[in-house]
Amino acid sequence: MSAEIAAAWTGRFGDEVSTEETFGGLAVGVPAEMWIEALTFARDDLSCGFFDWLTGVDELTEGFAIVVHLYSLERRHHLLVRTRIPRETPVLATATGVYRGANWHERETAEMFGVVFEGHPHPVPLLLPDGFEGHPLRKEFVLAARVAKPWPGAKEPGESGHGAPSRRRVRPPGVPDDWGPNA
Structure with missing residues (x-):
């Protein structure tokens, strides 16, 4: 089934598209x-x-991948359609005219990754509080929770304050040394 679908894509778009067999589609x-x-x-x-879902993937210097998962109820096949947009200008046409279900997913992706979906009918914030700065699913975004207050799970020796030997506090991955209350 996937070979037929791949042939349909290359027949329609030629070398402009790439196809890859994946688990399940x-x-x-x-x-x-x-x-x-x-x-x-x-x-x-x-x-x-x-239309199942749409999301973004931060691929650092390569930009952002936007991925859509679709399914055919008639033919019973899965399809993953993806594109890449540059990090400097993360703009892509909205898919809401093709799939109405993309509305919510594009709003979420816009908030979490900073991608602008041109022509989106209602591009208002969806998940984050008013005044929130940044895009939490970008890899350079600093997750401040462990830096701002002690972690209740005590992952490092000495963090719990229960007599374990202390060692140099290690910041979570991605947090700069000069960031936080002890900087």
């Missing part, structure tokens, strides 16, 4: 400028009418 990589055309093709020509 097919993954298709498309250029960002073909995003809406690719999603429309998946819906109309490949019967992928079930």
Whole structure:
């Protein structure tokens, strides 16, 4: 089944797309400028009418990957459609015109990664409190909880204050040495 679907993609888009067999389905990589055309093709020509989810992946210097999981109820196949956008200008056309279910997922991805979905019908904050600064799922975002207050789980020797030998406090991964209350 995946070979047929891969052939349909290359027949329609040629060398512009890449296909890869994955566990349970097919993954298709498309250029960002073909995003809406690719999603429309998946819906109309490949019967992928079930929109499951959309998210982002921070790939550091390579930018952000935007990934959509679709399913065909008629043909019973999974499809992963992905594209990459640059970190400096993370802008992508909204998929809400193709799949209405993308609305919530794009709002979440916009908040968590800082991706702008051009043409989104209601781009208001969804999860974070008013005035929140930053994008928590970007890899450079500092997760401040362990730095700002003691961790109740006492992961390092001496953190619990119960007589264990003390050693130099180690900051969580990604936290700069000059950040936090003890800096």
